[in-house]
Amino acid sequence: MPGLTSGLYIGLSGLQSAQAALDVVGHNIANVNTDSYTRQQATLSANAPQTRGTLTFGTGVSLADIVGVRDKYLDLQIVKTTSRESGASTRYSGLEAVSTLLEEDGTTGLSTLLQDCFEAFQDLAASPESSSARRSVVGQAQSLVSGLQERYQALEDQISAADQNAGNLVQEINTLAQQIAALNRSIPAEGASSDEQDQRQALVNELAGLVDVQVYEDSAGDLQVSLASGSAVLVGGTTAHTLAMAEDGKVTVSTSGGTAIDVTAGITQGSLGANLDLRDNLLLGYQKQLDQLAAGIIDGVNALHREGYALDGTTTGLDFFTGSSVRDMAVNPDLVEDPSLVAAAGTANASGDNTIAKAIAALQEATDTVDTDGDGVGDTGPFSSVLSSLVSEIGLAVQGQETAAATQENLLAALQTQRDSVSGVDLDEEAVKLITFQRAYPASANFISVLDELMEQLLSQLAS
Numbered sequence: 001m002p003g004l005t006s007g008l009y010i011g012l013s014g015l016q017s018a019q020a021a022l023d024v025v026g027h028n029i030a031n032v033n034t035d036s037y038t039r040q041q042a043t044l045s046a047n048a049p050q051t052r053g054t055l056t057f058g059t060g061v062s063l064a065d066i067v068g069v070r071d072k073y074l075d076l077q078i079v080k081t082t083s084r085e086s087g088a089s090t091r092y093s094g095l096e097a098v099s100t101l102l103e104e105d106g107t108t109g110l111s112t113l114l115q116d117c118f119e120a121f122q123d124l125a126a127s128p129e130s131s132s133a134r135r136s137v138v139g140q141a142q143s144l145v146s147g148l149q150e151r152y153q154a155l156e157d158q159i160s161a162a163d164q165n166a167g168n169l170v171q172e173i174n175t176l177a178q179q180i181a182a183l184n185r186s187i188p189a190e191g192a193s194s195d196e197q198d199q200r201q202a203l204v205n206e207l208a209g210l211v212d213v214q215v216y217e218d219s220a221g222d223l224q225v226s227l228a229s230g231s232a233v234l235v236g237g238t239t240a241h242t243l244a245m246a247e248d249g250k251v252t253v254s255t256s257g258g259t260a261i262d263v264t265a266g267i268t269q270g271s272l273g274a275n276l277d278l279r280d281n282l283l284l285g286y287q288k289q290l291d292q293l294a295a296g297i298i299d300g301v302n303a304l305h306r307e308g309y310a311l312d313g314t315t316t317g318l319d320f321f322t323g324s325s326v327r328d329m330a331v332n333p334d335l336v337e338d339p340s341l342v343a344a345a346g347t348a349n350a351s352g353d354n355t356i357a358k359a360i361a362a363l364q365e366a367t368d369t370v371d372t373d374g375d376g377v378g379d380t381g382p383f384s385s386v387l388s389s390l391v392s393e394i395g396l397a398v399q400g401q402e403t404a405a406a407t408q409e410n411l412l413a414a415l416q417t418q419r420d421s422v423s424g425v426d427l428d429e430e431a432v433k434l435i436t437f438q439r440a441y442p443a444s445a446n447f448i449s450v451l452d453e454l455m456e457q458l459l460s461q462l463a464s
Contacts, residue, residue, distance in 0.1 A: 006050075006059070007451045013060030014444030017044050020063040021437045025430050032425040036202040038068035039425050040194050068194030074419045075201060076215060081415055082205055083212040083228070083269040085408035090274035091282070092401035094162065098286065099398050101154045102391045110387055113147040116140045118364035124344050125357040129311065134339035141320070141331045148294055152326040155287050162279040163249060169210050169272040170243045170251060176207045177225065177240040184222040185238045207234075212269035229266030251276070282397070289372075289390045291325040296370035297383060298329060300363045308343025308356030315341055316348075320360075 021042040031037040045064040049056045104111050120140040124133040183200040187193065200223060204215055212228035218237070225235035232253040233241055242254045243263075251267060252260040264280075267273045298321040305320040318341060323329040335341050346355030363369060369381035380386060 006057070008448060010058070010060035011444050011448035011451060013047060013062060014447065015441060017061045017063050018437045018441040018444060022434070022441070024066055025433045025437065028425045028430050029427065029434075032427060036198055036205070037425065038070050038194055038198050038201075038423045040066055041069055042066055066194065068197055069423050070197075071419065071422045072217070074415060074422065078412065078415050078419065079204060079208040079213065079215055080228075081408055081412045082208040083273075085405060085412050086209040086271050087212070087269035087274045088401050088405035088408055090271040091277065092398065092405050094158065094274070094278045095282065095394065095398045095401055098155065098158060098283065099394050101151050102394060104391075108147065110144075110147050110151065111384060113140075113144045114383055114387060115364070117144040118361050121357050121361035124342070125354040125361055128344040128354040128357060129351050131311075131340065134311070134342040134344075137342050138331055138335055138339050142336070144297075145321075145329050145331060148290060148326045148329065152287060152290050155283050155290070159279050159283045159287075162275040162283065166249075166251070166272055166275040166279065167245045169275065170245050173207065173210050173234070173272065174240070174242055176203055176210070177234045177242075179203050180207070180223060180225060180235045181238050181240040184235070187221060208270065210270045211267055211272045227263060227266050228269070229263070231263045231266035232261055249279070286390065286394065287326075289386070289393075291327075292370050292372055293383060293386050293390075294326040294329050295324055296378060296381070296386070297321070297363075298324060300366070300369050300378075301360055304356055304359050304363070305343050307346065309345040309348050309350070309353075310343050311340040311351065313345065313349035313351055316343065318343065 021044065024040050024042040028039055042063060043065040044061050047059040047062050049058050051057075102110060106112060117137075117140045120133070120137045124130070124137050127133045180200060180203050183196060183203070187196050187200065204213070204223065204225065207213060207225070211234075213225050213234065214228050214230070215223055215225050217223055220237070222237045223235065224233070224237065226233045232255075234243075234253070235241070244252050244254065244260065246252055246260075246262075249264075250262050251264045251272075253263050254260055264276060267276055302319040302321055306317055309316050310318070318334065319332055320335065320342070321329060322332055344355075344357035345351065345353035346359075347353050363382075364384065365382050367381040368378040369383060370386045371378050372380055372386075
């Protein structure tokens, strides 16, 4: 049957287990302010017993495991919400910058420039023989063209910035995917370090801020990470698949066979999804609407101006504007050089006639002057309404993304709070554990001390 020596081993196991449990408590306390840290818990279990005859004797205790107290469902919800929050915040920042481009200040805003341009034609209609009125028409039209092109170029700059951001984000995603794959290699399914799991989860959360992903843990303990759309795998076990930005701006992922799959459409959230949306949809859409407005102005003014007569009473057939969109729109250089060529009259050799100038001025209030569906026929207007509609659309988009970002931020904060209540370190709880294992340690030491005294007595008796 077990004797004093066996008892010493039992006492030693108590000391070692208490010490290990105290180390876990100390580790928790030390990381109370560490972001993404998961509270660890020491699991003690009785050692395998010894049987002597009909009697069974215990052999002490061992530290069976150190596990992180985590809720995997909450972790998944945090990943999804992080992607949505990052996507909405990035869209909001991009759209807010665009919104400021179209703000009206009463002097240089597009609405003011548009109104000034057509009012200049009204002034010409009032004084059709005036050279200064013709110069004013040309000057105000040039100001409008400059205003449109400045906004268009600013949108172009924003598109280029979004494209550059997307390229940089692709590289960051690749780096994170490689780090997650490396941790998959170093974290075994059994006896995995909770700290390494925390590090891996933190990388996944960071990745989710860049691109929308779905994550699950396989039977080997590896995290499998794929795009939320399911269109491609980013991390398959210990292998990271590489994203790339093609020359045409498409995002591709390389498969194990070396084939590049276009996954652009499947990336909708995270900062990458938001930048792709800004680049390919939102900002391009606003540019398109400016082009439609410019085309409407060009076509409407030119159609009337070609039918009119210049100050000399004979010159006709000139376009007022050149180009067909914002990018190439300009006042006809011939008119810039000689404003007397501006057509105000609708009848030859009628210097006091203002028919054309009056008709062009009236375009400002005309409906069906802008073609928005691409069929070559105007379907909306006036010009000022088209412009205000664009401004309102951008404003609503900014407001919508701001609301979405705030909503997702609040949801993410609530999920983090819930996670902290499950996985975070509670100092009061750790203090109780500290006292428990603190008392267990000297108790085991006292047990060993008693056995030591008994052994000394036994040896003394045997020696006498």
